[in-house]
Amino acid sequence: xxxxxxxxxxxxxxxxxxxxxxxxxxxxxxxxxxxxxxxxxxxxxxxxxxxxxxxxxxxxxxxxxxxxxxxxxxxxxxxxxxxxxxxxxxxxxxxxxxxxxxxxxxxxxxxxxxxxxxxxxxxxxxxxxxxxxxxxxxxxxxxxxxxxxxxxxxxxxxxxxxxxxxxxxxxxxxxxxxxxxxxxxxxxxxxxxxxxxxxxxxxxxxxxxxxxxxxxxxxxxxxxxxxxxxx
Amino acid sequence: xxxxxxxxxxxxxxxxxxxxxxxxxxxxxxxxxxxxxxxxxxxxxxxxxxxxxxxxxxxxxxxxxxxxxxxxxxxxxxxxxxxxxxxxxxxxxxxxxxxxxxxxxxxxxxxxxxxxxxxxxxxxxxxxxxxxxxxxxxxxxxxxxxxxxxxxxxxxxxxxxxxxxxxxxxxxxxxxxxxxxxxxxxxxxxxxxxxxxxxxxxxxxxxxxxxxxxxxxxxxxxxxxxxxxxxxxxxxxxxxxxxxxxxxxxxxx
Ligand code: HEM
Ligand code: SF4
Ligand code: FES
Numbered sequence: 413x414x415x416x417x418x419x420x421x422x423x424x425x426x427x428x429x430x431x432x433x434x435x436x437x438x439x440x441x442x443x444x445x446x447x448x449x450x451x452x453x454x455x456x457x458x459x460x461x462x463x464x465x466x467x468x469x470x471x472x473x474x475x476x477x478x479x480x481x482x483x484x485x486x487x488x489x490x491x492x493x494x495x496x497x498x499x500x501x502x503x504x505x506x507x508x509x510x511x512x513x514x515x516x517x518x519x520x521x522x523x524x525x526x527x528x529x530x531x532x533x534x535x536x537x538x539x540x541x542x543x544x545x546x547x548x549x550x551x552x553x554x555x556x557x558x559x560x561x562x563x564x565x566x567x568x569x570x571x572x573x574x575x576x577x578x579x580x581x582x583x584x585x586x587x588x589x590x591x592x593x594x595x596x597x598x599x600x601x602x603x604x605x606x607x608x609x610x611x612x613x614x615x616x617x618x619x620x621x622x623x624x625x626x627x628x629x630x631x632x633x634x635x636x637x638x639x640x641x642x643x
Numbered sequence: 644x645x646x647x648x649x650x651x652x653x654x655x656x657x658x659x660x661x662x663x664x665x666x667x668x669x670x671x672x673x674x675x676x677x678x679x680x681x682x683x684x685x686x687x688x689x690x691x692x693x694x695x696x697x698x699x700x701x702x703x704x705x706x707x708x709x710x711x712x713x714x715x716x717x718x719x720x721x722x723x724x725x726x727x728x729x730x731x732x733x734x735x736x737x738x739x740x741x742x743x744x745x746x747x748x749x750x751x752x753x754x755x756x757x758x759x760x761x762x763x764x765x766x767x768x769x770x771x772x773x774x775x776x777x778x779x780x781x782x783x784x785x786x787x788x789x790x791x792x793x794x795x796x797x798x799x800x801x802x803x804x805x806x807x808x809x810x811x812x813x814x815x816x817x818x819x820x821x822x823x824x825x826x827x828x829x830x831x832x833x834x835x836x837x838x839x840x841x842x843x844x845x846x847x848x849x850x851x852x853x854x855x856x857x858x859x860x861x862x863x864x865x866x867x868x869x870x871x872x873x874x875x876x877x878x879x880x881x882x883x884x885x886x887x888x889x890x891x892x893x894x895x896x
Contacts, residue, residue, distance in 0.1 A: 420822075420862035421852055421889045491862055495820035498861030500754050504657075504668065505747040507721030508819070512866035517819055519864065601865040607887025610880045 421605075423491055428605035430484035431598055435624070437477055438591070442631045449638045454567030455554045461566040462554075465541075485527065492520045516597040522590055529587035536573060536580070541566060548572055574639035581636035592629025599624050647678040649737060653745040654689060656701055659758050666758065670745065682725060682735040683708060683715065702761040708733040710874065713809030716816075717762055718749040723813035723872045731811060731874045751812050753821035755859045768858045769810050769826060775854035776847035777830040779839050792838050802836035805829045807875040814869035814877070820861030825869035827851050828885035829877045835888055845892035852889050 416422040444464065447457040464470050508517065515522060540546040541564065548568040553560045573580050599621035603609050609617060652673050659666030673689050680688075683705055690700035706714035715732040719725035725735040740746060748762065756764040794802075806829075814825035831848055834840025840847075863882060870879045 415853070416893050419852060419889075420856050420860075421886055422893070424862055424886075425890065495822070495861040495864070498754050498821040498859055499752055501752050503718060503721065503749055503752050503816075505721040505749070507726075508817075508868060511722075511817060511868035511871040512819075516864060516866040597865070604865045604879070604883050605863075605886060607883050607890055609883035611878060614880060 423487060424605050426483060426487045427491065428602040430480045430487070431602045433477075433480045434484060435595070435599065435602070437480070438595075438628060442628065445635055446631065448567065448570060448635050454552075454565065454571065457567045457570070458552060458563055458565060459554055459556060461541075462561070462563040465564075481530075485523070488520060488523055513597060515593045516601070519594065519597060522594045525590050526587065526594060529583070529590065532583065533587070537566075537569060540569060571639060571643075574636045575643045578640065581640045584636040585633045588632035589629050591632070592625040595625040595628055596621055647738070649676045649678060649740065649742050650674065651743060652676060652685075652740060653743075654685075655745055655747045656762070657749045657758075658701070658761055659750075660699075660760065662757055662759055668747075676737055678736070678738040678740075680737050681708070681733065682717075682719070682737060682739075683733050685737055702759075702763050704763050705733055710734045711809065713811040716751050716764065716766075716812060718751060718816055720747055723751070723816045724811075724874055728871070729874055729876050731809075734874075751816040753812075753815050753860070755821065755823070756812060756815065764812075766810070766812050768860070769812065769823070771858060772823065772827060772851055772854045773810075773830065776843070776850040777834070779834060780843060794837060798836045802833045805833035805836065805877065805881055808833075808873075808877050809875060811874060813872050813874060815860065817868040817872035818861065818863075819866060819868065820864060822863050822869075823855050823858075823860040824863040824882050824885065825873060825877055825879065827855050828879075828881035831885050831888055832881040835884065844888060845895065848885065848888040848892045849896070852885075 417426075444457075444460045447460045450456060541549065546569060549564045549566065551562045552565045553562055555561075574584075600609075600614075600617035603613075603617050653670050654673055655668050655670045657666060658669050671689055671693070673685060673692070676685050676688065683703075686701065686703060693700050704714050704716050706712045708715070710731045710733060713731070715724075717724065717732045719732065719735070724730060724732045726739050727735055750756075750758050750762045751764045751766075753764075755768040756766055759765050808826060808829035810826065812826070815821050815823050818824075831844075831851060834847065835844050865879070865882070867879055870877060
C-alpha cells in the first residue's frame with residue numbers, strides 16, 4: 413500500500429469515502445430534522461434530539477463525523493490546489509459549458525460556501541446545545557413510554573431562530589441549495605471514484621444523484637420555510 | 644451545391660519561437676477560404692501567405708490528416724479539436740465558421756505538455772506513460788493461434804472501443820485539471836479486458852498511474868469534459884475501470 417495516500421487516485425479515494433459518509437449523515441440529519449414540522453408542540457423533535465444526544469452509538473459517531481469533515485475539507489484543498497498547478501499557463505479562450513456541468517467544475521467553491529454555512533450552523537445550534545448553553549434550552553418533560561423524561565428543549569432553540577429572523581431562514585435555504593448542488597455532481601462522482609460505475613450504471617447513478625440532490629435541497633429548505641410561513 | 648466562400652476571416656494564433664520564448668497572440672487575415680476546405684487547409688493557405696511575405700510560417704502538428712494518427716492538436720475557439728464532436732482537428736471543416744469571424748487558435752495547455760514552438764507541444768509524457776506499462780510482455784517464439792484463447796464478444800468490443808484512443812491529448816486539454824486519466828484509462832482498459840493483458844494488469848495499473856502522477860498531470864474530478872471532447876468518444880466508464888483496477892492492485896500489494 414506504499415504511496416497510496418499520495419497517489420492521485422488514492423487521494424481521490426479519500427474524498428469519495430468521506431463524501432459517501434457525509435452523504436449518509438446528511439440523510440440521517442434530514443430525517444430527524446423533519447420532525448420539526450410534524451409536531452408543533454416540539455415533543456417529537458425533542459425526543460429525537462434527546463435520543464441522538466444520549467444514544468452511545470451516536471455519541472461514538474460524533475467524533476468520526478468531525479473527522480470525516482476535516483479529512484474531506486483538507487483533502488479537497490490539497491487536491492484542488494494540485495490540480496490547479498497542473499496547468500501553469502491558462503487557455504486564453506475556454507468554452508466548457510457544453511462539456512461539463514458548472515457544479516462539477518466548481519466543487520471547491522460550493523464546498524467552501526457550505527463550510528461557511530456549516531460554521532454559522534454549528535454556532536446556532538450545536539455550540540449552544542453542547543458547550544455554551546442557552547436559556548431557551550431549559551428542560552421540558554415529555555412522556556416517553558409511560559414515564560416522564562426530562563430533556564432539553566431543542567425545539568425552542570430552532571423554532572425561535574426561524575420565527576425570529578428572516579435572514580436566518582434565507583441563509584438556511586441558501587445552504588440547502590448549495591449542498592444540493594454539491595450533491596448533483598458529488599453523489600455519482602463518489603461511485604465513479606471507487607470504481608462502481610459502467611455505461612449502464614452511469615445513467616442510473618446520475619438519475620439517483622439528481623433525486624438525492626433535490627431531496628436534500630428541498631427537504632432542508634422546507635424546515636425554515638415552514639416556520640417563516642406558518643408563524 | 645455551390646461552395647460558400649468566406650471572403651475574410653481573422654485567425655488569432657499563439658506564436659512562440661522556442662520553449663523559452665514568452666510567446667504572444669498574433670492575428671492574421673485570411674481571404675477567400677472555401678467552407679468546403681478543412682481547417683488545416685486554411686492554415687496551409689495562411690502559411691503560404693506568410694512565407695510569401697517573408698515571415699515565419701506557423702508551426703503546428705499534423706500527419707495523416709484523416710483522423711487516425713493523433714498527431715494534430717490545436718485548441719480552437721476554446722475547445723480541443725475545435726467546435727465539432729468526435730473529430731480531430733484535421734477532420735474539422737471551415738463550414739463550422741462564419742464570415743468575418745475571429746478564430747482563436749492555441750496549443751494544448753498543460754504543465755506536462757510544454758510548448759516546443761507556436762502550436763506544437765511536446766507530448767512525450769504520453770510516451771513515457773505507455774513505456775511504464777502500456778504493453779504486454781511476450782517472449783519471442785511461435786505466434787499462438789488467435790482462436791486458442793476465447794474472448795467474449797462484449798469484452799472484445801469494449802477492448803476495441805478503448806483501443807480506439809489515438810493518444811492525441813485532447814482529454815488533457817479539455818480537463819480543468821489537465822488530467823490524463825481518460826488516456827491512461829483507455830490504455831489500461833483495452834488490455835485489462837483481454838486475457839493476454841490480465842497477466843500484468845496489476846503492475847500495469849500501478850505503474851501507469853504512478854508515472855502519470857510523476858509527470859505532473861492533475862487528478863480526476865469526474866467532470867466528464869474529456870469524453871465529450873475526445874475525438875474517439877472514449878467513455879469515462881474506462882476511468883471507473885481504471886479506478887477499480889488500481890484500487891484492487893493496491894489492496895493486493
Ligand atoms: C455535508 C457536506 C458535504 C458532503 C455530503 C460532500 C460530499 C462530497 C462528495 C460525495 C464528493 C464526491 C467525491 C468524489 O468525486 O469521489 C465531494 C467532492 C468534493 N467536495 Fe464535498 N461534501 C461536503 C462538504 C464539502 C466541504 C465543506 C468542502 C470544502 C471546503 C468540500 C469540497 C469538495 C471538493 C473540492 C470536491 C471535489 C474534489 C475533486 O476535485 O475531485 N465538500 N463532496
Ligand atoms: S482518450 Fe481520446 S482525447 Fe484522450 S488521447 Fe485518447 S483519443 Fe485523444
Ligand atoms: S493529422 Fe492524423 S489525426 Fe489529425
